[in-house]
Amino acid sequence: MEESSAGIRHPINDEDLDVGPGAMADGSSTLVRRFLLGHHFALTPAQRRVLGEIAADLAAPLPMHRLLQGRRRFR
Numbered sequence: 001m002e003e004s005s006a007g008i009r010h011p012i013n014d015e016d017l018d019v020g021p022g023a024m025a026d027g028s029s030t031l032v033r034r035f036l037l038g039h040h041f042a043l044t045p046a047q048r049r050v051l052g053e054i055a056a057d058l059a060a061p062l063p064m065h066r067l068l069q070g071r072r073r074f075r
Contacts, residue, residue: 012030012032012055012058012059013030014052014055015033016030016032016033016036016055017032017036017043017048017051017052017055019033019036019037019043020042021039021040021041021042022040023037024037025037050068054066054068
């Protein structure tokens with residue numbers, strides 16, 4: 001069933017993930033880019049890698065099955 005299930009493609013551009021703190025959105029900014037611009041910190045290399053993997057899954061024609069786990073660090 002998993003191999004034959006059809007999903008909906010949601011392509012995400014690599015440029016959408018390349019945002020830094022203080023960057024501004026414009027009228028052509030995608031939803032993902034605007035979401036990331038709302039954070040006031042830069043993504044870590046691991047976060048960028050995982051978002052890239054999720055973007056690849058979302059662009060595929062099959063449904064995504066992924067567990068995303070994070071660790072919050074307090075200072």
